[in-house]
Amino acid sequence: MDDRAKYRRELRGYAIGFASALALTCAAFATVHFDLAPAGTTIGIVFALGLIQLNVHFRFFLHIDLKKSARDDLQLILFSTLITLLMVGGTLIILFNLYHRMM
Amino acid sequence: MTVQSAWFWAIGRIDLHSFAFVRAWEDPSLDKMIAAGAASLVVLGAIAVFAIITKLRKWRYLWQDWFTSVDHKKIGIMYVILSGIMLTRAVIEAVLMRMQQAVAVNQPGIVAPEHFGELFSTHGSIMIFFMAMPFLTGIINYVMPLQIVARDVAFPTLNSISLGLTVSGAVLLMISLVVGKFSTGGWSGYPPYTEMAFNSGVGPDYWIWAVTLSSIGSTMTGLNFAVTIYKSRAPGMHLFRMPLFCWTALCTSILMIFAMPPLTVATLMLALDRYLDFHLFTTDLGGNMMNYANLFWLFGHPEVYILILPAFGVYSEVISTFSAKRLYAYRTLVYATMVIAVLSFTVWLHHFFTMGQNANINGFFGIATMCVGIPTGVKVYDWILTMYRGRVRFTVPMLYAIAFLVTFVIGGMTGIILATPPLDYVVHNTLFLVAHFHNMLIPGLLYGMLAGYQFWFPKAFGFRLDETWGRISFACWVVGFYLAFMPLYVLGAMGMPRRMAGVFQGEYLPWLIIACIGAFILLAALGALFVQLVISIRRREKTRVPAGDPWDGRSLEWAISSPPPEYNFAVIPCVEDRDPFALRKEQGRAYQPPHAYEDIEMPKNSVLGPVLCIVGAAAGFALVWHIWWLAILSFLGILAAVIVSSFSRDTHRVIPASEVARTHEHWLRTVAEARAIPRELETRSANEGLAESAV
């Protein structure tokens, strides 16, 4: 494969990433702006779209994939995710529990 | 502009009463005199050091060979020196506190309550951030790259910057003795007590910036070590062939990467509250101080394992070397280390069981806490089984290891008591807790680091430490520990709260006196350590180990000269076993000349570390005293220094193969001339660093 073809392939990657990120962003904002669902559902939709967009960015902009050669980075992300979930989840559980018990 | 506002603009909140000397002049009470005495020690000490260096004309040498050096070995040594200085201060403070409590039963003690608050705050902050962290960082810095056969860490300049930031934090702490007062909020600095509303002085600000500087330094250190271990191992050095010390260094580094940020976030948000009138942890307007406790311990608990894991690594090396055996169940030790590292992120709530969350949450974290005992137990058995049927030699590092095994298990037992929420409610905030964490950290950190210091000292300096004074010091550390801290368990169970400047219960007195005697023995232990160093330096000609292997070591740091050349290994060997050096000695090929030498590229010195150290300390000081022009200038200075250094392209120099060959062959001749000794003679002057098994 020559440079030109490679360049085009990689450019296409960025373009796909950009287009889908744009679509997901617009969808999230539209859901809120046009009140398409009750508040609770809306927040759920927004978070779900955000999560998908997160993966889009990782895949197309940061080039993290499941190939063997990039495993170090993937493992690091997974470990970071685990620690982050423990910290954020723990913080919310503990402090909301305290909040309710003080009501 | 009035005179007053011009004054404020120039030197911020500093006034005459900020100086400990002025306060003592106006009110020459014992309390103020002690403070002024400490301040004069700092000032005179600094003057003396400056004068001696100037007189010996060593500034250029220090600047070129040490301060700007990016050599991991020198940085490691500087870390350990910093740690020794800070240890001295914190031990003296500990003795003062023990004296105060032994005296202040039903009467005023020797220091005022406010001053006592400063003492326990600085003692804790120093011991954790400026004694323990630099000590373990220094030893990992020195040893780990040698063990994995790297030329340096992955980012040598960053390493020097980390050291600089840690030093600048320590400098702030020392300055606080002379100008202003330190925080009285304990090493954990809980708001709302440390908020502006209750504590408008400079104390909490000193604490915030000292701790923030060191925490940023530690994050960078962790990153540096982790990348080094991941990417710079010698060929053949698979992860599962690394010496156990490197495994613990790796896990500690990962903990630093992920556990230091919560501390940085907590201290910076406290700073936002204090400086910009935020309401994150205040009592009013929707602030939530409980979140601070949560964030602080998100850091605080993993921190405990950051401190303890490297010591586990040292013990593993020491026990296997001095039992002359392969480490028992290496893999389980590795897995246990990993499990401890991950579990450390799941237990932080046990530091605040009594905050008010419901019993289920407390129960969960209590159980998680007890689970930590399982991998730790595995380790203890592995170490014991390594000694089993080995030919154990009771050298000083080995004595520390054995004292650790016994003492640490006792501490673990009281940990189980504290991990049970209903029992924790009873002893929470009492001396029982103080006894428990000293019971974990003194054997689990200090003994380990001291063992490492005794063990690797000959590698770093080329001569052994004095055995007799090492034993005296060891005996004092152990006896002093038991006398100083076992009574605190009793006092805690009797209900004596921690951090008390005075008490009114006569029945506490005998226990407090015993603890005070223990503190003096610990001070003697520290003294003996310094005596040992001085004597060893004086007698160094008799204890030289130029061949480099004084203890019949098993890993590759012993396969090179003592002290090692700047580039560590003349030729990077291929690693074929978990105990590669032991294997080579068995096969009689430990000291073979390499086939060929190559040029070696090494990083050049960098001024970025010392510059950031000075500017960082200036920034911290300016923020503490609200000297805004200096703060802004310092931040611009940091930015400018980093940008300017990024333009440097002349960052490496090449050591020609011929020079490498000359140095290496000279050393090989030294080895050939050295007399091999049996292990029984390793503490005698016959030990030239060549073990009998090698011949």
Added chain:
Amino acid sequence: MSADELKHAGLNLQEADPLTHEKAGEAIFGFWVFLMSDAVVFALLFATYGVMLRGTAGGPVPHEVYEIKSAFIETLILLSSSFTFGLASLAMKYEHKRHQLELWLGVTLLLGFAFIGWEIHDFVSMAAKGEVPSRSGYLSGFYALVPMHMLHVTIGCVWGMVMLVQIRKFGLDPMVKINVMRLSLFWHFLDIIWIGIFSVVYLQGLA
């Protein structure tokens, strides 16, 4: 090991420049680790924001404070800048004319400055309505999180300007290439944090 292998996160140079690619593995992995550490900082600021949400102390509540238009425009600006940085990375990798790299990097930085400007405008108008951090815990949580992201973007912009100067001075030597790749990771990372901010802060507040 082949030059084709992926060695690190972000765009890999691979056989376009095998020598730099070889060096980049360690250098960029280190920066990636730093980003993960930084991610923990942001995660905790998010958690704190979540905890502080109810601490409005009788003051303004989220849906009175935020404007969806502003948030949307900021999002579009930052998202586009991520794409233009991608174009800059590609220009560097395939060694098109140097001005292409400079052009796309310049556009990225302009978008970055636009983003910062828009945010400052937001904060100023909020402050004019009395929505300042000293008003309530909730606003403190907001001002701890969102300006922290802005500070990062600002650092990214300064870094980008330094890189533009270095590209002029050194051309595309390995150090410059590695630092542009690190900056690209930083930039894309900040975009990911922004996804969190517009979802958790703005859209949750307005829902």
